[in-house]
Amino acid sequence: MELLDRYLQAVRKHLPWKRQDDILAELRANLESQLEDKESELGRPLNAAEADAWIRALGAPAQVALQYQPQQYLIGPAVFPMYLYVLRIAGAWATVIYLVANALTIALGSPSGVAIIQSAFNLLFVLLQVAAWVTLIFAILEYVAARHPGTILPSLAGFYGKWSPSSLPPLQPAGASTCKRRSYAQAVANVVFGFLFLGWLLIIPRHPFVLLGPGVFYLDSGPFRLAPIWITFYWWVVALNIVQLGWNCIELLRGTWDCPSRLLRSAVSLIGLAPLFLLVNVPGGALVLLKNPAADQARYATTLAQINHGAHVALLIVAAIVVVQLIIDIALMFSDSWKRRAAR
Numbered sequence: 001m002e003l004l005d006r007y008l009q010a011v012r013k014h015l016p017w018k019r020q021d022d023i024l025a026e027l028r029a030n031l032e033s034q035l036e037d038k039e040s041e042l043g044r045p046l047n048a049a050e051a052d053a054w055i056r057a058l059g060a061p062a063q064v065a066l067q068y069q070p071q072q073y074l075i076g077p078a079v080f081p082m083y084l085y086v087l088r089i090a091g092a093w094a095t096v097i098y099l100v101a102n103a104l105t106i107a108l109g110s111p112s113g114v115a116i117i118q119s120a121f122n123l124l125f126v127l128l129q130v131a132a133w134v135t136l137i138f139a140i141l142e143y144v145a146a147r148h149p150g151t152i153l154p155s156l157a158g159f160y161g162k163w164s165p166s167s168l169p170p171l172q173p174a175g176a177s178t179c180k181r182r183s184y185a186q187a188v189a190n191v192v193f194g195f196l197f198l199g200w201l202l203i204i205p206r207h208p209f210v211l212l213g214p215g216v217f218y219l220d221s222g223p224f225r226l227a228p229i230w231i232t233f234y235w236w237v238v239a240l241n242i243v244q245l246g247w248n249c250i251e252l253l254r255g256t257w258d259c260p261s262r263l264l265r266s267a268v269s270l271i272g273l274a275p276l277f278l279l280v281n282v283p284g285g286a287l288v289l290l291k292n293p294a295a296d297q298a299r300y301a302t303t304l305a306q307i308n309h310g311a312h313v314a315l316l317i318v319a320a321i322v323v324v325q326l327i328i329d330i331a332l333m334f335s336d337s338w339k340r341r342a343a344r
Contacts, residue, residue: 003051006168014065023068055165083138085189094130194245201238223296227289229282236275244268269326276319287311
């Protein structure tokens with residue numbers, strides 16, 4: 001039955017990756033046995049309306065898949081996968097941003113071994129704060145979702161609320177894509193974290209403390225300042241995140257979240273090259289300037305040149321990584337296209 005195949009395909013998206021095939025084989029055998037019993041009672045195959053009612057009675061795919069998820073006690077089973085995924089992403093981003101911001105602060109201020117060691121120890125405190133906030137937010141979401149289904153995180157309505165077999169996506173041909181598949185929780189977490197990260201980006205101009213921390217005070221009192229090109233770079237980053245977040249929302253609404261689009265990744269990589277190109281090609285490599293060139297040129301000229309050279313090299317490395325990733329994604333897109341044509 002095609003409707004059963006579509007249902008099992010939807011259930012697969014919510015199952016643990018390592019046990020997907022075994023769980024699905026067991027579930028298929030069980031459901032096919034139920035279907036045979038029903039058809040034996042009727043003496044005929046189920047018609048479309050009866051098949052729809054039977055599939056509907058089984059429960060939403062996400063709800064059925066929950067039975068096979070490992071038990072989690074910190075946060076409820078419907079929210080925990082998203083919590084864990086957001087926690088990992090937030091921790092990774094917090095680490096990267098903290099290290100970059102503090103490296104810039106130390107470079108523009110007065111580098112010392114004490115400052116570097118203190119920054120390393122402060123990272124643990126930052127990660128604990130991030131974990132605490134993420135845990136608090138998801139604990140609140142779990143509390144509200146459990147008591148008022150459908151009022152928060154509407155995309156989780158399938159766990160608790162109504163659903164229709166007619167909404168199941170069509171069957172995908174075997175071997176149609178070689179993309180790295182992701183779970184439903186990861187897709188929703190990407191959108192949730194995307195909104196949080198975009199909000200964090202937008203408050204940086206008025207509250208730079210959220211990016212640099214105490215380093216803001218060092219920069220205010222130091223002899224260096226960032227070149228105006230960084231403002232253009234900032235708005236490019238904001239635009240890039242808006243594009244990526246919008247696309248992720250569309251994929252979630254269309255039900256194509258299990259296989260992230262390589263076109264999106266390639267488009268983001270391509271757009272991301274534009275601000276990097278601006279920074280790499282800034283006239284004279286002047287990414288950092290002196291606040292008072294007339295008074296400080298003689299004293300800080302060598303340090304300024306070293307900072308700009310190091311920043312230029314780092315940007316070239318980042319650009320090279322983005323280009324390599326873009327080439328790989330384009331090659332994989334052509335490979336998928338060739339496989340789809342060969343399968344016809």
